[in-house]
Amino acid sequence: xxxxxxxxxxxxxxxxxxxxxxxxxxxxxxxxxxxxxxxxxxxxxxxxxxxxxxxxxxxxxxxxxxxxxxxxxxxxxxxxxxxxxxxxxxxxxxxxxxxxxxxxxxxxxxxxxxxxxxxxxxxxxxxxxxxxxxxxxxxxxxxxxxxxxxxxxxxxxxxxxxxxxxxxxxxxxxxxxxxxxxxxxxxxxxxxxxxxxxxxxxxxxxxxxxxxxxxxxxxxxxxxxxxxxxxxxxxxxxxxxxxxxxxxxxxxx
Amino acid sequence: xxxxxxxxxxxxxxxxxxxxxxxxxxxxxxxxxxxxxxxxxxxxxxxxxxxxxxxxxxxxxxxxxxxxxxxxxxxxxxxxxxxxxxxxxxxxxxxxxxxxxxxxxxxxxxxxxxxxxxxxxxxxxxxxxxxxxxxxxxxxxxxxxxxxxxxxxxxxxxxxxxxxxxxxxxxxxxxxxxxxxxxxxxxxxxxxxxxxxxxxxxxxxxxxxxxxxxxxxxxxxxxxxxxxxxxxxxxxxxxxxxxxxxxxxxxxxxxxxxxxxxxxxxxxxxxxxxxxxxxxxxxxxxxxxxxxxxxxxxxxxxxxx
Ligand SMILES: Nc1ncnc2c1ncn2[C@@H]1O[C@H](COP(=O)(O)OP(=O)(O)O)[C@@H](O)[C@H]1O
Ligand SMILES: [Mg+2]
Numbered sequence: 001x002x003x004x005x006x007x008x009x010x011x012x013x014x015x016x017x018x019x020x021x022x023x024x025x026x027x028x029x030x031x032x033x034x035x036x037x038x039x040x041x042x043x044x045x046x047x048x049x050x051x052x053x054x055x056x057x058x059x060x061x062x063x064x065x066x067x068x069x070x071x072x073x074x075x076x077x078x079x080x081x082x083x084x085x086x087x088x089x090x091x092x093x094x095x096x097x098x099x100x101x102x103x104x105x106x107x108x109x110x111x112x113x114x115x116x117x118x119x120x121x122x123x124x125x126x127x128x129x130x131x132x133x134x135x136x137x138x139x140x141x142x143x144x145x146x147x148x149x150x151x152x153x154x155x156x157x158x159x160x161x162x163x164x165x166x167x168x169x170x171x172x173x174x175x176x177x178x179x180x181x182x183x184x185x186x187x188x189x190x191x192x193x194x195x196x197x198x199x200x201x202x203x204x205x206x207x208x209x210x211x212x213x214x215x216x217x218x219x220x221x222x223x224x225x226x227x228x229x230x231x232x233x234x235x236x237x238x239x240x241x242x243x244x245x246x247x248x249x250x251x252x253x
Numbered sequence: 254x255x256x257x258x259x260x261x262x263x264x265x266x267x268x269x270x271x272x273x274x275x276x277x278x279x280x281x282x283x284x285x286x287x288x289x290x291x292x293x294x295x296x297x298x299x300x301x302x303x304x305x306x307x308x309x310x311x312x313x314x315x316x317x318x319x320x321x322x323x324x325x326x327x328x329x330x331x332x333x334x335x336x337x338x339x340x341x342x343x344x345x346x347x348x349x350x351x352x353x354x355x356x357x358x359x360x361x362x363x364x365x366x367x368x369x370x371x372x373x374x375x376x377x378x379x380x381x382x383x384x385x386x387x388x389x390x391x392x393x394x395x396x397x398x399x400x401x402x403x404x405x406x407x408x409x410x411x412x413x414x415x416x417x418x419x420x421x422x423x424x425x426x427x428x429x430x431x432x433x434x435x436x437x438x439x440x441x442x443x444x445x446x447x448x449x450x451x452x453x454x455x456x457x458x459x460x461x462x463x464x465x466x467x468x469x470x471x472x473x474x475x476x477x478x479x480x481x482x483x484x485x486x487x488x489x490x491x492x493x494x495x496x497x498x499x500x501x502x503x504x505x506x507x508x509x510x511x512x513x514x515x516x517x518x519x520x521x522x523x524x525x526x527x528x529x530x531x532x533x534x535x536x537x538x539x540x541x542x543x544x545x546x547x548x549x550x551x552x553x554x555x556x557x558x
Binding site for chain 1: 266307325329338340353354355361399
């Protein structure tokens with residue numbers, strides 16, 4: 001293992017984060033607070049409670065997931081796309097670095113960053129509503145797993161993208177809708193039964209459901225299903241990465 | 254054992270361009286070898302293949318005895334690359350970017366060494382500046398500093414002086430000179446044949462993806478280089494005198510001089526006899542001058558053939 005190379009990439013990516021502190025940390029936090037005010041205070045005053053949980057508290061896990069998933073994808077995809085765009089990828093290709101080490105560097109940094117953002121949102125939320133986390137260890141573990149998996153997904157998107165449009169396309173057309181329709185702001189049973197069925201095909205719903213379970217000990221779908229979905233999703237991303245690595249696809253002529 | 258050995262290397266791009274065609278080349282440790290050839294000859298492609306920037310179709314590359322594909326960790330660690338184009342992260346400082354490269358090559362930060370490199374390339378004062386604030390010449394220096402950050406044993410310079418000012422060019426050759434004296438092997442490509450002539454120990458000529466020849470610079474010049482003796486007279490001569498007709502002489506356009514071509518490696522150049530015969534005519538000498546054809550002349554001739 002070329003640990004110094006992993007550290008170099010990680011350090012570079014984290015430096016990029018802190019260079020753009022406003023854009024990368026403060027802005028997701030502000031938008032979360034806005035969601036909180038709009039959904040929690042405005043709409044929540046009409047809904048009161050879901051499954052016995054105060055609505056303002058109910059949306060916290062979904063809000064964290066929403067931001068964390070989008071941030072993971074955005075960070076990792078930009079992280080690896082930029083060296084391709086600038087040509088500085090020549091260094092990654094000519095250095096004694098394996099593809100795995102490059103992934104650990106970029107995905108590690110992207111995941112770290114979104115984990116920090118997730119924690120900031122959690123702390124910010126707890127200023128608005130009292131939160132009692134039922135399974136704190138699971139909560140942290142799930143957060144970490146999702147940060148990593150979605151950073152992997154972002155890394156894949158960054159490698160496959162040929163231009164900035166493509167880079168934004170997948171997050172905009174696929175991930176954002178999946179996250180919004182994955183039950184961030186409502187319980188599955190609040191939907192008409194047809195949409196309930198449709199939502200069962202949304203992988204993000206499982207992630208949010210189990211994350212909410214870690215908070216409040218209630219879930220839309222059986223926890224086991226959620227774990228299975230998380231596993232399948234991670235394995236899929238890893239397989240794609242492995243294939244890109246094997247073929248050198250889009251990295252080497 | 255050569256430090257780089259390339260055998261039967263071929264590469265065509267997906268658009269069908271045959272960029273390298275059965276290339277065989279050995280580079281000796283400690284030498285400076287210049288890859289010359291017209292635009293599109295395959296020089297950059299060859300360097301990229303050695304450094305791991307692209308996949309090749311067939312053939313084999315060994316660096317220090319190790320295969321560059323299966324044992325890439327061993328081979329790449331020895332290599333520093335300065336690509337043809339400037340490619341840098343604009344929002345990073347000069348120091349950070351060379352520390353990054355050193356890290357990528359598997360070494361911990363070494364402030365003294367990195368600052369030393371920056372000093373040699375007149376970058377030390379700019380070490381805390383962001384790359385985007387630097388001029389083009391300075392950026393090129395940064396590219397070189399990056400390549401040197403892990404003290405490579407082999408340095409690739411792909412057209413290092415294309416569009417570079419005189420000062421940087423001089424600094425660059427100073428750096429190259431001092432690296433050579435430390436035993437670093439240097440592979441460079443250049444358009445400026447005078448540079449190859451000045452710096453290189455050996456010259457490889459590429460054209461259309463093929464190596465036309467690889468040869469020691471001196472022996473190349475000697476073998477290929479014709480010498481010319483220009484004999485100036487005090488007054489013009491209308492035609493070559495009868496007494497000199499057995500020599501291969503050309504009359505200059507202004508008719509003031511005769512030009513004698515000879516092979517300077519031949520045991521007898523014929524100069525002594527020629528001068529004696531000239532003395533027997535009534536021509537009065539004004540001046541003598543010899544000149545040797547440059548590598549450029551040689552290559553233009555070779556590529557035309
Ligand atoms: N990525 C690429 N895709 C297609 N053709 C390429 C690519 N890179 C180089 N070539 C072609 O390969 C040939 C050799 O190019 P190159 O190695 O850059 O030449 P040189 O460095 O000697 O000028 C040229 O015909 C060039 O157009
Ligand atoms: Mg070139």
